[in-house]
Amino acid sequence: xxxxxxxxxxxxxxxxxxxxxxxxxxxxxxxxxxxxxxxxxxxxxxxxxxxxxxxxxxxxxxxxxxxxxxxxxxxxxxxxxxxxxxxxxxxxxxxxxxxxxxxxxxxxxxxxxxxxxxxxx
Numbered sequence: 001x002x003x004x005x006x007x008x009x010x011x012x013x014x015x016x017x018x019x020x021x022x023x024x025x026x027x028x029x030x031x032x033x034x035x036x037x038x039x040x041x042x043x044x045x046x047x048x049x050x051x052x053x054x055x056x057x058x059x060x061x062x063x064x065x066x067x068x069x070x071x072x073x074x075x076x077x078x079x080x081x082x083x084x085x086x087x088x089x090x091x092x093x094x095x096x097x098x099x100x101x102x103x104x105x106x107x108x109x110x111x112x113x114x115x116x117x118x119x120x121x
Contacts, residue, residue, distance in 0.1 A: 014058035016051065016115070023047060024115045031108040035101035044107070045096045049089045056081050 016024070027047050030040045060081060064074050099107065 028108045035104045
Protein backbone atom coordinates (compact mmCIF):
# COMPACT_ATOMS: atom_id res chain seq x y z
CA UNK A 1 0.00 0.00 0.00
CA UNK A 2 1.67 3.17 -1.11
CA UNK A 3 0.78 6.28 0.83
CA UNK A 4 -1.12 7.42 -2.26
CA UNK A 5 -3.40 4.38 -1.78
CA UNK A 6 -4.51 5.60 1.62
CA UNK A 7 -7.62 7.75 1.46
CA UNK A 8 -8.44 9.81 4.51
CA UNK A 9 -10.63 12.78 5.20
CA UNK A 10 -8.57 14.08 8.09
CA UNK A 11 -6.08 13.05 10.69
CA UNK A 12 -5.88 12.61 14.39
CA UNK A 13 -2.32 12.68 15.63
CA UNK A 14 -0.34 12.27 18.81
CA UNK A 15 3.18 13.22 19.66
CA UNK A 16 6.01 10.73 19.88
CA UNK A 17 9.50 11.45 21.12
CA UNK A 18 12.55 11.65 18.87
CA UNK A 19 13.67 8.14 19.83
CA UNK A 20 10.30 6.63 18.88
CA UNK A 21 10.33 8.59 15.63
CA UNK A 22 13.83 7.37 14.73
CA UNK A 23 13.04 3.77 15.68
CA UNK A 24 9.85 3.82 13.61
CA UNK A 25 11.77 4.91 10.53
CA UNK A 26 14.55 2.39 11.24
CA UNK A 27 12.09 -0.49 11.65
CA UNK A 28 10.32 0.44 8.42
CA UNK A 29 13.65 0.58 6.55
CA UNK A 30 14.80 -2.74 8.05
CA UNK A 31 11.50 -4.38 7.22
CA UNK A 32 11.69 -3.21 3.62
CA UNK A 33 15.27 -4.49 3.41
CA UNK A 34 14.40 -7.98 4.70
CA UNK A 35 10.71 -8.67 5.43
CA UNK A 36 11.53 -12.29 6.32
CA UNK A 37 13.84 -11.28 9.21
CA UNK A 38 12.05 -12.40 12.39
CA UNK A 39 14.16 -10.04 14.53
CA UNK A 40 12.77 -7.12 12.54
CA UNK A 41 9.26 -8.51 13.01
CA UNK A 42 9.85 -8.53 16.78
CA UNK A 43 11.03 -4.92 16.60
CA UNK A 44 7.89 -4.07 14.65
CA UNK A 45 5.71 -5.75 17.27
CA UNK A 46 7.45 -3.84 20.06
CA UNK A 47 7.03 -0.58 18.14
CA UNK A 48 3.31 -1.13 17.48
CA UNK A 49 2.68 -1.96 21.15
CA UNK A 50 4.68 1.04 22.36
CA UNK A 51 3.04 3.50 19.97
CA UNK A 52 -0.39 2.15 20.86
CA UNK A 53 0.33 2.71 24.57
CA UNK A 54 1.55 6.25 23.88
CA UNK A 55 -1.47 7.00 21.70
CA UNK A 56 -3.97 5.67 24.23
CA UNK A 57 -2.42 7.74 26.98
CA UNK A 58 -2.40 10.81 24.76
CA UNK A 59 -6.00 10.47 23.61
CA UNK A 60 -7.52 9.41 26.94
CA UNK A 61 -5.38 10.57 29.85
CA UNK A 62 -4.01 13.85 28.54
CA UNK A 63 -7.44 15.37 27.77
CA UNK A 64 -8.73 14.36 31.20
CA UNK A 65 -5.81 16.13 32.84
CA UNK A 66 -6.36 19.21 30.68
CA UNK A 67 -10.06 19.21 31.58
CA UNK A 68 -9.25 19.03 35.29
CA UNK A 69 -10.90 15.65 35.83
CA UNK A 70 -10.24 14.41 39.35
CA UNK A 71 -7.42 12.05 40.23
CA UNK A 72 -9.74 9.20 41.23
CA UNK A 73 -11.58 9.27 37.91
CA UNK A 74 -8.27 9.47 36.02
CA UNK A 75 -6.94 6.54 38.03
CA UNK A 76 -9.92 4.47 36.83
CA UNK A 77 -9.01 5.28 33.25
CA UNK A 78 -5.37 4.37 33.94
CA UNK A 79 -6.46 0.99 35.30
CA UNK A 80 -8.61 0.35 32.22
CA UNK A 81 -5.75 1.34 29.90
CA UNK A 82 -3.38 -0.85 31.91
CA UNK A 83 -5.71 -3.80 31.40
CA UNK A 84 -5.77 -3.16 27.68
CA UNK A 85 -1.99 -2.77 27.76
CA UNK A 86 -1.57 -6.23 29.26
CA UNK A 87 -3.78 -7.91 26.65
CA UNK A 88 -2.64 -5.96 23.61
CA UNK A 89 0.95 -7.25 23.29
CA UNK A 90 -0.21 -10.85 22.94
CA UNK A 91 -2.77 -9.88 20.31
CA UNK A 92 -0.22 -7.81 18.38
CA UNK A 93 2.41 -10.59 18.58
CA UNK A 94 -0.06 -13.15 17.30
CA UNK A 95 -1.38 -10.94 14.52
CA UNK A 96 1.91 -9.50 13.27
CA UNK A 97 3.66 -12.83 13.80
CA UNK A 98 1.22 -14.50 11.42
CA UNK A 99 1.59 -11.91 8.64
CA UNK A 100 3.27 -12.83 5.39
CA UNK A 101 6.00 -10.68 3.86
CA UNK A 102 3.58 -8.73 1.65
CA UNK A 103 1.37 -7.92 4.64
CA UNK A 104 4.38 -6.82 6.69
CA UNK A 105 5.47 -4.50 3.89
CA UNK A 106 1.97 -3.00 3.77
CA UNK A 107 2.15 -2.44 7.51
CA UNK A 108 5.52 -0.74 7.00
CA UNK A 109 3.90 1.53 4.38
CA UNK A 110 1.15 2.42 6.82
CA UNK A 111 3.57 3.20 9.65
CA UNK A 112 5.63 5.36 7.34
CA UNK A 113 2.44 7.14 6.29
CA UNK A 114 1.32 7.97 9.83
CA UNK A 115 4.75 8.89 11.23
CA UNK A 116 5.54 12.42 10.21
CA UNK A 117 8.39 14.84 10.88
CA UNK A 118 10.22 14.99 14.17
CA UNK A 119 8.63 18.30 15.12
CA UNK A 120 11.90 20.22 15.00
CA UNK A 121 10.80 22.57 12.23
